[in-house]
Amino acid sequence: xxxxxxxxxxxxxxxxxxxxxxxxxxxxxxxxxxxxxxxxxxxxxxxxxxxxxxxxxxxxxxxxxxxxxxxxxxxxxxxxxxxxxxxxxxxxxxxxxxxxxxxxxxxxxxxxxxxxxxxxxxxxxxxxxxxxxxxxxxxxxxxxxxxxxxxxxxxxxxxxxxxxxxxxxxxxxxxxxxxxxxxxxxx
Amino acid sequence: xxxxxxxxxxxxxxxxxxxxxxxxxxxxxxxxxxxxxxxxxxxxxxxxxxxxxxxxxxxxxxxxxxxxxxxxxxxxxxxxxxxxxxxxxxxxxxxxxxxxxxxxxxxxxxxxxxxxxxxxxxxxxxxxxxxxxxxxxxxxxxxxxxxxxxxxxxxxxxxxxxxxxxxxxxxxxxxxxxxxxxxxxxxxxxxxxxxxxxxxxxxxxxxxxxxxxxxxxxxxxxxxxxxxxxxxxxxxxxxxxxxxxxxxxxxxxxxxxxxxxxxxxxxxxxxxxxxxxxxxxxxxxxxxxxx
Numbered sequence: 001x002x003x004x005x006x007x008x009x010x011x012x013x014x015x016x017x018x019x020x021x022x023x024x025x026x027x028x029x030x031x032x033x034x035x036x037x038x039x040x041x042x043x044x045x046x047x048x049x050x051x052x053x054x055x056x057x058x059x060x061x062x063x064x065x066x067x068x069x070x071x072x073x074x075x076x077x078x079x080x081x082x083x084x085x086x087x088x089x090x091x092x093x094x095x096x097x098x099x100x101x102x103x104x105x106x107x108x109x110x111x112x113x114x115x116x117x118x119x120x121x122x123x124x125x126x127x128x129x130x131x132x133x134x135x136x137x138x139x140x141x142x143x144x145x146x147x148x149x150x151x152x153x154x155x156x157x158x159x160x161x162x163x164x165x166x167x168x169x170x171x172x173x174x175x176x177x178x179x180x181x182x183x184x185x186x187x
Numbered sequence: 188x189x190x191x192x193x194x195x196x197x198x199x200x201x202x203x204x205x206x207x208x209x210x211x212x213x214x215x216x217x218x219x220x221x222x223x224x225x226x227x228x229x230x231x232x233x234x235x236x237x238x239x240x241x242x243x244x245x246x247x248x249x250x251x252x253x254x255x256x257x258x259x260x261x262x263x264x265x266x267x268x269x270x271x272x273x274x275x276x277x278x279x280x281x282x283x284x285x286x287x288x289x290x291x292x293x294x295x296x297x298x299x300x301x302x303x304x305x306x307x308x309x310x311x312x313x314x315x316x317x318x319x320x321x322x323x324x325x326x327x328x329x330x331x332x333x334x335x336x337x338x339x340x341x342x343x344x345x346x347x348x349x350x351x352x353x354x355x356x357x358x359x360x361x362x363x364x365x366x367x368x369x370x371x372x373x374x375x376x377x378x379x380x381x382x383x384x385x386x387x388x389x390x391x392x393x394x395x396x397x398x399x400x401x402x403x404x405x406x407x408x409x410x411x412x413x414x415x416x417x418x419x420x421x422x423x424x425x426x427x428x429x430x431x432x433x434x435x436x437x438x439x440x441x442x443x444x445x446x447x448x449x450x451x452x453x454x455x456x457x458x459x460x461x462x463x464x465x466x467x468x469x470x471x472x473x474x475x476x477x478x
Contacts, residue, residue, distance in 0.1 A: 007440050008206040008227060029441060045203050045227070046263055052225035052433070053440060077203075089262065091223065104262060110200050110286040111309045114190040135199045136264065136286070174199050 002039040002185055003028040007053045009045020009078060013173045014181075021178050023185055031060050039072045039185045040064070042079030044135065044171055047104065050078060051093035061095065068097045072164035074184040080167035081138055098162040099144025102169075106139035113137070118153045118170065122161075122183055131175035132158075138169050197311035197331035200264065200286065201392045204228055204332075204415050208405070208436050209266065209394075211235050211419040217428070218257045218265075224432035228264040228286070230417070231257045236293045236340030236473065237420035237459070246294040248276040251283055258284075266313070271477040272298025281310040287332070289313045290325075292476040293339045293419075302477065305329030315396065317350045317474055319357035320373040323383070326391055327375045333389060335413070336474040337397015340420050342461030344398045344407065346474055351395060351411045358388065397474065400425070400459050402438030402452045409442035424459035431455055 002018055004011045006027035018025040018041075028034060042050075054061050067073070075083040075097075083097040087104055107113070113135045119127040132153075140157050143149075151159025151168055159168035159180075166184045173181075207227030212218040218229050233249040234242065248269050258265045264286035269276035271290055276297075280288050288310050290303055305312040306329040315336035316322035322333045335354070337347030361369065362384050370377040382390055395413035399405055400421035408416050418435055425431045434451040441447035469475065 006206065010202040010205060012205065013202060029444075045205070046207065048222055048263055049207055049225045049227050049436065052223070052436070091262070109258075109284040110197075110264065110311065111281065111284050113196055113200065114192050115196055116190050133196060133199045135196070135203055171199065174195070174202065 001026055001037055002041065003033060003037040004041045004043060005050070005079070008049045009043040010171070010174070011041075011043045013171075014041045014043050014076075017173045017176070017178055017181050020176075021182055021186065023181070031057070031063050034063055034067055037067070037071065039074070040067060042073060042075040042082050044077035044079060047078040047081040047087070048091050050082060051091060054082075054093050061093065065095055065097070068095075068165065072166070072184050073097060074165070074180060075167035076171055076173060077135065077137060077169060080169055083165065083167050085144070087138070098160055098165055098167055099147050100140050100160055100167075101142035102138045103141050104138045105136050107134060107137050110136055115175065116153065118151050118158055118172075120151050120159070120179060120183075121149060128179060130172050130177040130179050132168070132170035132172045132177065133174040134170045140169060192309060194329075194331065198391050200311055201313075201332040204264070204394075205392060206440060207415050208432070208439050209415065209417045210422055210432060211417075212257065212423070214253070215256050215260045217423055218261045220429050221422070221432055222261045222263050224429055225436035226263060226432065227415070228266055229257065229261060230266045230268065230289060230419070232268055235420045235423060237342070237424055238340075239293060240340045240471070248273070248280065248294070251279060254280075254283060254285065268294055269303070270294040270297040272296065272301050272303060274303045277303050277308060277310075277312075281308055285310060287311050287313055290330075291315065292336055292473045296476050302328050313394070315474070315477070316354065318353045319361070321478055322354055322389060322393075323373050323375045323379055326389065327379055330391065332392055332394060334394040334396040334417055337395070337399070338464065338467065339397045339473050341398045341464070341467065342400045342421060342424070342459040343464060344400070344404045345464060347395050347397045347399065347408060348411065350397075350474075351408060351413060354389075354393065355412055358383065362387075399435075400461060402434045402448050402455075405435045405438045406442040406448045409439055415439070421459055426456040431458075
């Protein structure tokens with residue numbers, strides 16, 4: 001059973017992807033919903049809104065951090081921002097699950113959003129190409145020593161892996177891509 | 188590799204706004220309060236609907252300078268309204284890089300027969316609807332998001348409930364009907380009607396708007412099937428905007444949990460006064476505009 005944080009955002013599209021690869025799922029709206037989960041997804045949406053709701057419940061934040069000690073977390077877009085070490089905005093929560101620095105809305109407003117192919121470089125396998133949507137997406141500006149590169153778009157790093165955790169700046173789930181969900185929760 | 192931007196890219200932003208609250212704001216200060224209270228987006232407009240109703244006169248697109256100031260001061264998406272059919276206002280809003288354009292019945296209509304052809308625009312559009320036919324006509328014109336019209340500026344939820352239930356019941360009944368007749372009645376291509384029947388829902392997200400004033404109103408609309416709520420006059424016409432804004436945000440997240448909606452509602456002061464539908468003459472109802 002994999003949980004999808006459902007405070008706000010496109011949690012439904014992640015549930016759809018998990019269904020496609022036969023992983024049971026559950027919406028996570030409060031601390032109690034975390035119990036018994038094998039993994040967690042932090043979806044896209046507005047990072048300020050999710051932060052606002054999380055920051056009023058420190059216990060929830062602590063429990064997500066504790067969860068990350070033993071179980072994999074996959075973050076997309078706003079989810080990546082929540083998992084980062086720093087996104088340089090005091091309104092936004094950074095849980096420091098992956099040692100990366102992030103610049104929010106780095107491509108600009110919605111008229112600069114786009115879909116394109118990104119390459120997924122997992123362990124020593126041949127890079128695989130998947131589709132992803134970049135929606136007012138953030139950019140990763142710095143990565144820590146123990147962080148591996150997972151996805152690239154042209155020469156930019158758009159996905160990272162640290163231990164069992166993965167995070168991307170874009171939305172493969174909106175393009176019906178299942179690869180990252182499989183890698184994070186099935187291998 | 189080449190970047191693509193198509194209809195799906197427009198709908199994707201609406202997907203990101205799900206489970207949230209979009210708030211009407213008239214200045215930078217209100218926009219900041221909205222963002223700090225957890226709004227997923229703000230609608231920048233010079234006058235909120237209840238004041239437009241009170242002031243009368245022609246209501247147009249807001250001053251671009253005012254919209255720009257708000258864009259410069261918050262990091263969440265900023266929406267703005269153009270008049271129905273006023274594609275030149277929409278072009279200006281797109282040039283300003285507004286994240287969503289609301290072709291809105293709250294403003295005075297510019298074209299009594301045609302809405303904006305929204306397909307050529309890069310900026311996504313949201314449009315109001317009272318029933319399935321209106322929703323599908325707007326989607327056929329290129330809208331990436333539908334909201335109930337409700338009755339903006341009334342503080343009265345009755346019309347939003349009517350419109351949401353109407354759309355839901357028409358969606359449900361559709362599969363047993365003659366689709367080519369329905370397509371003709373709705374004045375949309377049959378392929379669109381078939382797509383709706385196939386998926387059992389609209390091809391774009393469906394939000395609620397028009398008359399939401401309390402956390403309970405927001406919970407009601409979410410339970411009736413809305414995927415996000417717009418709150419217009421309800422927040423900044425109340426006596427406690429910041430607390431009310433956050434309470435409505437919490438209520439939308441936890442709409443299935445009455446105890447959490449209760450605790451969000453607990454310490455609020457007075458909601459906006461509100462109008463009975465019988466107090467609004469039919470020719471002054473915003474929802475009658477743009478069918």
